[in-house]
Amino acid sequence: MAVVAGNSDLRIKESFVMIYSDFHGEKLSRLGLGMMRLPTNADGTIDEGRTAEMIDYAIKNGINYFDTAYQYHSGESERIAGRILSRYPRDSYNLASKFPGHAIAESYDVKGIFEEQLAKCRVDYFDFYLFHNVNETSIKVYTDPKWGIVDYLKEQKRQGRIRHLGFSCHGLIDNLREFLTVYGDIVEFCQIQLNYLDWTLQGAKEKYELLKEYNIPVWIMEPVRGGKLASLNPEDTEALIALRPYEKIPAWAFRFIQGLDNVAVTLSGMSDMQQLKDNIETYSCEKPLDEKELATLFNVAEHMKRGAPCTACRYCCEVCPMGLNIPRLISAYNDFNYQPTFSVSMMIDSLPENKRPSACIGCGSCSAICPQKIDVPSVMHSFASSLEKFPSWAEESKKREIAQEKNRLAAARKRVNDFLKSAETYFLATVDENGEPRVRPFGTINLFEDRLYIQTGRKKDVFRQLMNNEHFELCAFKDGEWLRVSGRLLEDPRHEPGIAMLDAYPELKSIYNVDDGNSVVMYIKDGTATFSSFSKPEEKIRL
Template identity: 50%
Template structure:
């Protein structure tokens, strides 16, 4: 296992993300507890010592399961991170109530790492508003030893990131960004990383595979990358890219199976950053990907819990993206129509109420209602 130094602490370079744990019958709220615990056991045995969960993951059940899975291990053998759920504005006045609940759910007396969750355009004003007392309360918990290290995650644009840092940057010990080789350009992550490097704030990475999108590429792109590194698996390119980025300390991967975990462990058995030629080849792949207009969903499922129709929005977006990508490539666009035909009418895009509830909690700020309308128009 590759390790990184953080304030004298030796952190595994690969962190165990608990947003996409194995589930039962496709139900995101019902975690396969036995399999999740086996994965944690495997991760601990392999040297992973950083475990990342959050209040809203798996409809509130991720913190519970991760607490159970880690309870068998000595408290000083791992680091657990969770977050204040500011992606939902109704939580803003509840920081004390939620923090206490999180300690109970995980069975912890303290959190090693705690984050302001998903700082973005929709909540930056509330996060900075002193009337909610979020910053003051979390700083108090740090003073009391119930938070060892305080940071934040950010899905917002550069201006939002800078605004948050201007207000609280001197107190932030790390920043978690959506960072991968596609978003290096697509979401201007390169500029955000530079800002953090300039402020000497270590970078934590979420969505290294962009919700699995970078685990498999189009045949031409895979062929080009294989020519550069014949023995490197395609998903590993995402991690090798991150091993090449200055300031990256922690890379989180949300793993849903033992196979994914083992593949990532193999990758993180060594550092193999990209050389200039390999980086140039990878950016060529990125340019090709960006030429196709798709929706930047990472399948976080926040939207699902806020949809009054119970639509599986990430799945519908994946079908929409597949349809767009295939059409742009001149392929036969039969997969999405076929999949939709097998669905109950009440779960299709046409059932969207355009109430925008899902958009209020979307970290990617996707205009989901517009996407649903366009999907209906394209599919018929």
């Protein structure tokens, strides 16, 4: 599948020329930039300046695949991706995003979310779009006709708003097989967690081989296991250096992947420029591992594992009075014991309560027959105890939803604030005591503590009208686009927003001050902003 860009001697020479995969006649960079772990500021927000530098370097050095998602960075990853990538020609990069059906929610508005994603990413279509995190729980959401997720996304593909439709999967092999049985004919690619540790720890080998049977190209996530494979213990480091003195330790993870012929794109969540430069250098040539190197690398992986040495002989299952799938639970325990993740806890949550680790009654029949002499009841007890302390996915989904909504509102209010400030004058409509409409020009708007404020005087008709009927509408026009905002205007009696307003409009200080009994600031509540023009569809956003 892989094709090398440039001269054929790239396999020997160190050269910074990206290698590509052929996917349906298109060239995709074998290394893609994952946008889940972008560089951040001290407050946790994305450092847009450093991110822009990294994307620019990536594009200049041949990366043409960028992967984001609705929930990455509390919803800000897509927005940042849109702002930065929109500076480049649309046909110079491939943008991938995902529908968050894995999140636990009361409802799943596939149309609303898809349209929001397009707007945030500033594109008319996605090159690649995925069902995000198909697992033992989310598969029920994706396959439920009530939500219409599959049918809607198929229609978007038919309309050209999705060029290629695929899915990511964190479930076990049976879950992957179930999804492929139903939707294997409509998906074009699959993204799985695969690296030389998870090749056996998470059963990535079996998933990879199943996808190959279906002729579905593989996209790889977590090639360095979130950085876990970038730094090894001294003994393992020495063993690898002895085989390839010139190869950096993180590069071994990528060289392992380069030996898999059904891998099209490897996504790396690079969070600083040095990681990006190192990985681009690695992907300037293919140097897959030979048999001796593979054996050494798998030995390194075994050293990293911490858990029960289950061989899945299943003798224990025959004697378990609770009918537990003990090998499956031990495999999940080993994965969770190495690094607690929601992927494992979500799989356990999908099981009936009487089939979970907590259902073990500690009879010891399993241990008595186990060839590996595993103390199975102790493993089940430890696993159940660890899961009990781990946050539930439902709690995490709600937490992420709240954070994402906060960011969405902040971005929407900033957009309205910036538009009205640049327009300089807008027109504010109210209703008088006789029910008649009244409109007048206004010029003040200020964003303070995530609220949009206007300023006026208590002695003015507009204030009295708003005290009688707090509903309003305003409109403004700028550069061929107009904005309408409706909602309620409520008084904020605090000094702080009033001071901030006068600081934003110092010319008003000769007329008003916060202690004069006249100056008043009001903030927009339950607002809706509508952006319109003759050149693009109307866009409504909640404030």
